[in-house]
Amino acid sequence: MVHGLNLNQIKVEYVVSFSDALFAFSITFMALSIQIPTFSNNIGESELTGRLGQLLIPNIIHYIVSFVVVGMYWISYHRIFEHIRRADITLVWINLLFLLFIALVGYFTGLLTTYDTHRIVVIYFSGIMAATGFVLCLIWGYATHNRRLVDEDIPDHLIRYFLNRTFVTPLIFLTSIGISFINIQAAQYFWVLIVPANFIIYMKHIPHIHRL
Numbered sequence: 147m148v149h150g151l152n153l154n155q156i157k158v159e160y161v162v163s164f165s166d167a168l169f170a171f172s173i174t175f176m177a178l179s180i181q182i183p184t185f186s187n188n189i190g191e192s193e194l195t196g197r198l199g200q201l202l203i204p205n206i207i208h209y210i211v212s213f214v215v216v217g218m219y220w221i222s223y224h225r226i227f228e229h230i231r232r233a234d235i236t237l238v239w240i241n242l243l244f245l246l247f248i249a250l251v252g253y254f255t256g257l258l259t260t261y262d263t264h265r266i267v268v269i270y271f272s273g274i275m276a277a278t279g280f281v282l283c284l285i286w287g288y289a290t291h292n293r294r295l296v297d298e299d300i301p302d303h304l305i306r307y308f309l310n311r312t313f314v315t316p317l318i319f320l321t322s323i324g325i326s327f328i329n330i331q332a333a334q335y336f337w338v339l340i341v342p343a344n345f346i347i348y349m350k351h352i353p354h355i356h357r358l
């Protein structure tokens with residue numbers, strides 16, 4: 147037996163560094179997933195402008211949505227790991243599951259930019275985004291349960307704040323799946339609520355946060 151060595155733990159900075167690389171890969175892959183339309187060399191300027199507006203603008207909007215959500219997950223991820231002091235093997239495996247979904251976001255973004263009028267594609271995209279967020283909630287819940295991997299004196303309201311902040315985005319995506327059965331476009335517009343919902347949660351908890 148090697149004294150002072152815990153074989154069940156991995157340095158937190160290793161976990162975060164590896165995760166950052168996967169985040170960078172996912173965002174890069176999302177950009178590459180945008181298909182460049184091809185047109186005849188004889189196409190007129192006005193027709194080209196109109197067709198680009200019809201094809202490229204929706205693709206760019208879907209990319210921006212994915213970029214913003216993944217960016218928010220990245221910010222939440224780092225804020226969470228600022229408070230996680232230790233990483234056991236269970237946390238590492240949950241983290242790998244989270245990164246699995248992050249890596250898949252780029253693929254489903256490409257799928258959405260091509261078939262955004264199909265309900266099943268909107269469901270797939272919303273599902274992967276929801277699963278990603280819920281696993282991030284699981285990371286925080288596991289780390290803070292009985293103060294397992296965080297400081298024992300971490301305030302309860304800070305634990306609730308991060309839990310609420312990470313929970314609201316996947317909840318919106320999950321809700322949009324139900325909306326897609328009524329109207330596919332409305333389901334995609336519903337994603338816009340992610341930004342104000344996160345802002346409302348922040349404003350609700352800001353008095354407690356400023357006391358830290």
